[in-house]
Amino acid sequence: MARVAGVSQATVSLVMGDKWRGRVSERTAEAVRTAARELGYRPNLAARNLRLGLTRTALLVVPALTNEFFARVHTGAARVAAEHGMGVVLYPSPEGTGPARDPFASSRATLDGVIASSMAAEALTDIRAGGLPLVMLDSDPARPEAAGTVNLDIADGTRQVARHLLALGHRRIAHLAADVDSWTFRVRARALTEALTSAGAAVVRSEPAALTVAAGLSAAERALTGPGPRPTALVCDDDVLAAGACKAARRLGLRVPDDVSVTGFDDLAMATAVDPELTTVRLPAESVGEAGMRALIKVLDGEDPAPVTLPVDLIVRDSTTAAPR
The missing domain is CATH 3.40.50.2300 (Response regulator)
Structure with a gap:
């Protein structure tokens, strides 16, 4: 691929690993991508993950899927995860809204990181002890254990x-x-x-x-x-x-x-x-899930994601009107 694109093997590695920005030009990156398409290249994710010691699996902890909001958060997170060759294990609390039990006896052996809603934060005691990267959703941005936060305004x-x-x-x-x-x-x-x-x-x-x-x-x-x-x-x-x-x-x-x-x-x-x-x-529930997964991927890539705050909008319908006299 390097010969076809006319670049070094190091440049190919940067582009195919999506770490080229600020290090090679857009024109060079496109040349590498074109060569990859012409040669039918597909990354060997299993070999890459074995080398990096990753499972390419994230845990999404939510209070309950009976709440439509959290189902939409999962949709957004899963969409971004799929784009990066990752899987998402979804864990809703069996008790509904509130604390959830740790779903894994050994989280470190099966997961790369965790995305969690603050409403299910009590589920994270054992996970935090395992040292897994944690991204918190809808939570106090000052939480010291979170490697990244995504909040709604x-x-x-x-x-x-x-x-x-x-x-x-x-x-x-x-x-x-x-x-x-x-x-x-x-x-x-x-x-x-x-x-x-x-x-x-x-x-x-x-x-x-x-x-x-x-x-x-x-x-x-x-x-x-x-x-x-x-x-x-x-x-x-x-x-x-x-x-x-x-x-x-x-x-x-x-x-x-x-x-x-x-x-x-x-x-x-x-x-x-x-x-x-x-x-x-x-x-914007799906955007919350997307931003949470992007933040976790940045952490896994050794970056420090900036806190994210997403805007919200008032939708005026027919249940409000002028106050009665």
């Missing part, structure tokens, strides 16, 4: 929700807070309180709820029937909770959004399946 998404409701005249707002001890939900609660109080509005109450429709319904009923003025808007940490909130409003004889506005978070498929369709924050 959750605080900005929450502020977008607050600004939207404030512009509609809402000043009495209740928060249906996910009853999960996770960095992402702590960020949402803090950002909402700060955004509303700085504008002179009030979080009339915060009701904790498990991430189910039934729990969202119960929490919304408590928020809407508790002491003091009734909130004119319910801010929910998740679309599942928001669906429960809409059911609660109907059971209480209230109209969404005329009597009470409801917002979600995630933009899951159910956001457009409920009536009215939910105003919610769209999270």
